[in-house]
Amino acid sequence: MTLRSNGLARLRAAGVPRNLTPVRKSPKGYQELFVVMSRVWSVLAAIVVAVTAAAQQTTSDPQQRMSETVSVGYVMIPFTALDPKGRAIVDLHANEVALQVDGQKVPSDMFEKSQNAPVSFTILLDGSGSMALAGKMDAARAAIGALLAHRKPGDDFALYVFAESVAREMVPFTDKPSDITDALAKVKPYGKTAFFDALSTMPERSELGNNPTRAIILLSDGIDNASEMSRPELARRLEGVAVPIYPLGIRDPDVAEMRAKQVREELSDVTLLEEVAKLTGGKLTLGSTPQQIALAVAGLEKDLRAQYLIGFAPTGKGAVKYHRISLKLAGRVQTVRVRAGYLGTEPPLVATRGKNERKGSR
Numbered sequence: 001m002t003l004r005s006n007g008l009a010r011l012r013a014a015g016v017p018r019n020l021t022p023v024r025k026s027p028k029g030y031q032e033l034f035v036v037m038s039r040v041w042s043v044l045a046a047i048v049v050a051v052t053a054a055a056q057q058t059t060s061d062p063q064q065r066m067s068e069t070v071s072v073g074y075v076m077i078p079f080t081a082l083d084p085k086g087r088a089i090v091d092l093h094a095n096e097v098a099l100q101v102d103g104q105k106v107p108s109d110m111f112e113k114s115q116n117a118p119v120s121f122t123i124l125l126d127g128s129g130s131m132a133l134a135g136k137m138d139a140a141r142a143a144i145g146a147l148l149a150h151r152k153p154g155d156d157f158a159l160y161v162f163a164e165s166v167a168r169e170m171v172p173f174t175d176k177p178s179d180i181t182d183a184l185a186k187v188k189p190y191g192k193t194a195f196f197d198a199l200s201t202m203p204e205r206s207e208l209g210n211n212p213t214r215a216i217i218l219l220s221d222g223i224d225n226a227s228e229m230s231r232p233e234l235a236r237r238l239e240g241v242a243v244p245i246y247p248l249g250i251r252d253p254d255v256a257e258m259r260a261k262q263v264r265e266e267l268s269d270v271t272l273l274e275e276v277a278k279l280t281g282g283k284l285t286l287g288s289t290p291q292q293i294a295l296a297v298a299g300l301e302k303d304l305r306a307q308y309l310i311g312f313a314p315t316g317k318g319a320v321k322y323h324r325i326s327l328k329l330a331g332r333v334q335t336v337r338v339r340a341g342y343l344g345t346e347p348p349l350v351a352t353r354g355k356n357e358r359k360g361s362r
Contacts, residue, residue, distance in 0.1 A: 075242075078244065079281060079308055081336050083333070083334055086335070090306050094111040101323050113309075114307045116152065118155050118211045119211055120155070120156050120213070121158070122243075123158065123159045123219070124216060127161040128221075136221045136250045137187070139250050139293045146297040157171070157180050158208065159180050165197070192226035193224055193226055200229055200233075202218075203238070203243045215245075215300070217297075218247040219293075234272075239340070243280060244282035247284050248285050280340075314344045316345050317346050321343070321344075323344065323346075
């Protein structure tokens with residue numbers, strides 16, 4: 001009786017309706033039970049296969065996933081135009097912008113202003129042991145506090161923290177600033193710095209935000225000394241990424257007193273951060289006090305609110321490879337911040353003669 005009761009309980013737990021379970025120990029009842037159990041195990045087997053396949057896809061090579069992410073059917077290009085005084089230009093017109101790919105003119109079928117549009121901010125915070133020195137973590141908290149203070153309706157934020165290993169998600173995308181500040185209070189600096197490894201995964205994670213305008217804010221103080229990824233590998237991984245990365249280098253005010261070798265390493269690291277910013281259309285800022293970092297955040301936030309979007313669909317012809325992007329703008333534009341390129345097939349070129357050229361130039 002006990003064995004029979006346990007068997008019925010398992011069937012019902014598996015979702016088999018009561019009217020399909022045998023009620024008597026007849027041969028016919030056992031046949032019905034066998035048929036029902038066979039169907040249940042078939043369903044369970046199918047679920048296991050599906051979950052296993054999904055797990056294998058999730059744990060595939062991250063570089064392959066990144067390539068699939070950036071080699072897309074449409075290339076969207078966010079950019080910021082600055083005047084000779086470094087101020088964002090907010091009244092740019094489509095006829096003032098000419099898009100080029102690999103030095104050749106390409107027609108854009110999009111021109112949009114995202115002025116004051118909501119932004120999805122992915123915050124990547126260095127939580128290594130050196131951040132506990134000279135008030136660096138206080139400066140980082142001030143930077144994030146300034147970012148939250150400038151928030152607009154619709155903005156959302158995610159917080160990731162890294163040290164010796166991959167970045168840990170502390171707060172998924174949220175529109176509640178208190179979630180971020182509460183998590184920041186729990187961050188305790190420890191270990192070495194592996195920001196190459198951490199940064200390489202951020203463009204993909206930033207896509208979880210709710211807004212088409214996105215930015216990655218990297219707050220770090222120093223030299224990578226624990227990544228498995230090399231500097232050239234990181235640069236290759238970031239080629240074609242459409243999300244601007246804004247590194248905020250938190251530097252020790254007493255850096256001038258460090259040994260010459262350490263200074264050279266610091267400068268080398270600054271060069272890398274600058275390269276990361278240029279590849280993705282972001283901007284590098286250095287600071288050593290909460291006030292300097294807070295001002296830097298206010299500036300980048302202002303730039304993001306004055307972004308423009310242009311884009312085009314690749315032809316699907318030719319091999320998937322890296323293509324260089326450049327913009328030619330009107331004389332009043334002194335500087336433009338734009339991603340360096342995209343990974344994909346050949347772009348559609350503007351015809352060099354006749355009516356097609358005039359049409360594509362408008």
